[in-house]
Amino acid sequence: MEPITLLLVLVCIIIGGLLSSLAVHLMPVGGAPAAMATATGIATGCVMLMTGASVTGLFTASTVASFWATNPNVILVALSGAVGSMLMMGFTMFVGNLIYIFGAGIVPCSGRVAVDPITKESQTEYKTPRTDGHGVPTVSFVSGILGGFSGGFGGALIYVMLVSDSYAHFSVATAGIVAMGIFIANAIIAAYNIGGTIEGFHDPKFKARIRTGLTCSLIVSALCGVIVVIAMLTGTLVGGVM
Amino acid sequence: MGEEEAKQEEKEEKAKPKEEFKLSFDYFNESRLGIFALTIGVLMAIFPGLPAFIKGVGIMIVFAWGADSVRKTARYGLGTGVPSIGVLAMGFGIIGGITGIAVASLSFGTLVVGGVEIAFGVLAGVVLLALLGFVSGNLANGDKFINMKIPGLERGMMELGMAGTLAVLIETSIVAGTYDITRVLPSVIDNGVIAVIFIISAFGMLQPLNTCLGADERRGRTLLMSIEIGGIAGIILGIVTTLTLSAFEGVPLIVLGAVVWVVFYRAYMKACMEEAYAVKGTGLIKTLGG
Numbered sequence: 297m298e299p300i301t302l303l304l305v306l307v308c309i310i311i312g313g314l315l316s317s318l319a320v321h322l323m324p325v326g327g328a329p330a331a332m333a334t335a336t337g338i339a340t341g342c343v344m345l346m347t348g349a350s351v352t353g354l355f356t357a358s359t360v361a362s363f364w365a366t367n368p369n370v371i372l373v374a375l376s377g378a379v380g381s382m383l384m385m386g387f388t389m390f391v392g393n394l395i396y397i398f399g400a401g402i403v404p405c406s407g408r409v410a411v412d413p414i415t416k417e418s419q420t421e422y423k424t425p426r427t428d429g430h431g432v433p434t435v436s437f438v439s440g441i442l443g444g445f446s447g448g449f450g451g452a453l454i455y456v457m458l459v460s461d462s463y464a465h466f467s468v469a470t471a472g473i474v475a476m477g478i479f480i481a482n483a484i485i486a487a488y489n490i491g492g493t494i495e496g497f498h499d500p501k502f503k504a505r506i507r508t509g510l511t512c513s514l515i516v517s518a519l520c521g522v523i524v525v526i527a528m529l530t531g532t533l534v535g536g537v538m
Numbered sequence: 539m540g541e542e543e544a545k546q547e548e549k550e551e552k553a554k555p556k557e558e559f560k561l562s563f564d565y566f567n568e569s570r571l572g573i574f575a576l577t578i579g580v581l582m583a584i585f586p587g588l589p590a591f592i593k594g595v596g597i598m599i600v601f602a603w604g605a606d607s608v609r610k611t612a613r614y615g616l617g618t619g620v621p622s623i624g625v626l627a628m629g630f631g632i633i634g635g636i637t638g639i640a641v642a643s644l645s646f647g648t649l650v651v652g653g654v655e656i657a658f659g660v661l662a663g664v665v666l667l668a669l670l671g672f673v674s675g676n677l678a679n680g681d682k683f684i685n686m687k688i689p690g691l692e693r694g695m696m697e698l699g700m701a702g703t704l705a706v707l708i709e710t711s712i713v714a715g716t717y718d719i720t721r722v723l724p725s726v727i728d729n730g731v732i733a734v735i736f737i738i739s740a741f742g743m744l745q746p747l748n749t750c751l752g753a754d755e756r757r758g759r760t761l762l763m764s765i766e767i768g769g770i771a772g773i774i775l776g777i778v779t780t781l782t783l784s785a786f787e788g789v790p791l792i793v794l795g796a797v798v799w800v801v802f803y804r805a806y807m808k809a810c811m812e813e814a815y816a817v818k819g820t821g822l823i824k825t826l827g828g
Contacts, residue, residue, distance in 0.1 A: 327619075343622035469727045473632050473736070480629030481674070487618040488678045488686060508684055512677040519670050523637050526666070532643035532719045533636070 297528060305457050305464055305528065306521040312454035312475075313482045313517025317509050319381075319447030320346050320486035321502055324389065324436035327493050329428060333400045336407050336429030336436055336495045338392050342487035343480065345388070346447055349381040350479045353448030354472050356380030357455050362468075370456050377452020378445045385444035389432045396431040404431030408499045414438060429495070439496025451479050458524070465534045478520045485512045563758045568606060572697060575603035579704035580661065583638075586711040587655050590779050591790040593712045597705060597775075598768030598798065601742035604701035605764035609747045609757065611694035620751060623698070624744020628736050630667050631702025636727075638663025638707055643719040657717045664703050671699030698743075705739040712775050712791070715783050725782040738774060742767040756813065762806040769799030 323345055326337030338345055357377035361368040396402055405422040406412060407429025412419055414435045423429055432440070458464045458471035466474070489509040494501050527533055566574060582588065582596030604627055612620045638660035641647045647659025675695030677683045707717075713731055714722045726732055746763040747755070772795025780788030811817050 341619040341622055343618055343625060347625065467723055467728055469730065469732065470636060470723070473727070473732050474636055477629040477632040480625055481633070481670070484618070484622055484626040484629070485674055485677060485684075487622060489684050490618075491686075492618075512674075512683050515677060516670070516674055519673055520633060523633055523666050523670065526662075527637040527640040530640040530644050530647075532640045 297531070301463055302525050302528065306518075306525055308457040309454055309478060309521035309524060310514065310517045312450040312457075313478060313513050313520065314510055315446045315450030315453070316346070316350065316479050316482045317486045317513030317517075318506070319349075319443040319445075319450065320483050321490065321494065321506055321509055322439050322443030322446060322497055323385075323494065324432050324440050324496050325490070325494050329493065333396055333402050333430045334424075334427040335493050336405070337432065337493060338388055338440075342490055342494075343483045346483045347476070347480060348388070349384045349444050350447055350451040350483075351476065352384035353377035353379075353381035353444075353451050354455055354475060357448075357452035358459075358468060358472060361456055361459060367462050368456055368460055370453070370460065373456040374449050374453040377455065378448035381448025381451070382441050382444035385440045386437075389437050389440050393432050393437075402430040404433045405429055406433045406435060406495055406498070408495050408501075409435075413498050428493070435498050436496045439498070442497070447479075451475055454478055464524075464528050467533075470533060474524060478517065478524070481516055481520055482513050485509070485516055563761050568610065571603055571606055575599045576700065576704075579603070579701075579708065580664070583660050583664070583704055583707040583711065584657050585654070586657055586714075586716050588711075589790070590712045590715075590776070590783075590787040591772075591794045593708050594768075594772040594775070594791045594794050596708050597712070597739075597742075597771060598765050600701055600704045600708065601739070601768040601771070602761050602764045604698065604705065604739075604743035605746040605761060606757070607694050607697040607701055608743050609760060610690055611688075611698065612747055613751075613755075614688045620748040621740075621744045624740045624748075627698040627702035627743050628706070628740040629702075630671060630699040631704075631706040631739065632732070632736060633670075634663035634667035634699065634703030635706030635710060636663075637666060638703065639710060639717050639719060639722055642717040643722075648717065655716065660707050660717060663707070664700055667699035667703045668696050671696040701743070702739070705742070706735060709735045709739065709771075709775060713778050713782055715787070731778055731782075734774065734778070738767075738771045742771060754813070756809075759806065759809045759813070762802055762809060766799055766802035766806055769795045769797070769802060771795070772798060 320342050324337035325342045326335040326339050329335035330337050331339035357373050360376035361373045403422040405419045407423055410420050412435050455471050455475040458466045486509050489505050578596055579600045582593050608623050612623045641662040642657040642659030648655055648657045675692035678686050679691045710726050714725045742764055746760045750760045772791050776788045776792030776795055
């Protein structure tokens with residue numbers, strides 16, 4: 297295999313890893329408190345939310361990649377993965393909000409900022425005392441959609457580099473599952489970095505921790521990339537049977 | 539003299555009432571279980587020609603090790619759920635497993651000595667993932683990076699990487715019977731069995747601590763459940779093996795899995811009943827005379 301191909305795959309795995317780490321930091325993650333509507337965000341952990349979004353992205357990406365008999369267009373496939381993840385995040389946040397508003401009877405509001413940076417509406421009056429916000433307010437929704445874009449694009453970029461016959465040329469299933477493995481390894485490091493709940497890009501935590509998260513993600517994705525390149529160098533995975 | 543001894547015994551029993559189960563993990567403390575499981579796992583992984591039910595015992599031991607590593611990693615509260623740690627182990631495991639299989643499929647990756655296949659190549663995946671786990675543990679714990687200050691996180695993450703990789707490798711060799719990529723691809727990866735392997739192994743590792751987590755969590759009881767899930771995994775893999783290889787390989791694994799499941803489910807339920815202050819049955823599950 298050409299050294300430049302190996303280098304391109306390595307670089308794309310690192311870019312994909314960085315984008316997925318960024319995505320986890322953008323998610324409105326509420327964890328267990330959000331299940332009782334006492335924290336802003338979706339009621340699950342970072343890794344589970346992000347894995348769900350990325351797997352949806354991989355489904356759309358693999359469908360779009362199958363439109364080409366050979367050499368799928370990298371950017372188009374990666375963008376289609378982003379669209380899949382954005383849809384998944386959008387539905388999750390929308391249905392979550394429906395349940396919060398009409399089921400639990402609470403007003404979505406941010407607990408970390410006094411004024412919503414997008415709608416400029418005041419948040420403090422709507423926040424129940426001794427809680428950390430509720431539901432998914434507008435700014436968190438936008439942040440979640442951006443996170444879906446970034447994570448889906450990153451995951452699908454890794455996938456298309458692994459599946460494309462001009463790069464790694466793995467079989468569809470191998471490429472998908474390896475892309476998911478790299479994605480999860482990055483998501484968990486980002487989740488450690490967040491340490492609990494985050495609301496989105498307006499959260500003070502985001503500014504304070506994003507640099508550490510991206511540095512760690514760079515190292516982890518570089519190592520994952522080297523391992524995948526070793527697997528590519530053996531040449532045994534090339535041209536998998538469909 | 540008899541009375542004094544009896545009193546002594548009674549005292550000891552009162553001080554440690556939890557140590558009297560027959561199925562106890564007291565001998566296998568964290569380090570011994572790790573070394574034992576690593577040895578057994580590596581042996582099972584490099585001989586893909588072993589019968590499926592022997593490798594079934596191997597996955598149960600590897601699951602127990604993985605569950606122990608999840609317990610080590612997650613008991614301090616990470617700010618992310620216990621399930622994520624099990625999924626992380628398998629995310630690592632998939633990368634390492636596929637790399638290991640790719641290396642083992644090379645001409646020098648597998649030696650054939652007297653008709654017996656010895657796949658040394660898979661160890662490359664185990665070693666690389668130990669390195670990746672150690673580096674990510676250091677990133678999470680190092681004071682220049684995330685600085686979580688969790689004792690033993692580096693070791694926990696390293697063991698998770700190795701246990702996950704070994705689980706994927708052994709299960710792949712159960713289902714495909716070899717590491718030859720031309721047979722692994724159609725019978726494990728391209729038909730989606732790899733997703734089943736991913737989720738049952740993740741469950742074997744994450745579910746024990748996730749269910750038993752709490753103030754009275756006891757290591758021996760938690761590990762009983764991981765072996766029980768190993769039994770369920772044996773049944774599922776046995777069915778898959780019957781379809782991919784032959785009933786001769788698959789049926790003994792199903793039987794082994796069913797026996798292990800029943801025995802360890804009973805042992806786990808008994809341990810729960812005896813260690814609980816009081817048990818009130820709801821009638822939904824038969825309470826085993828408790």
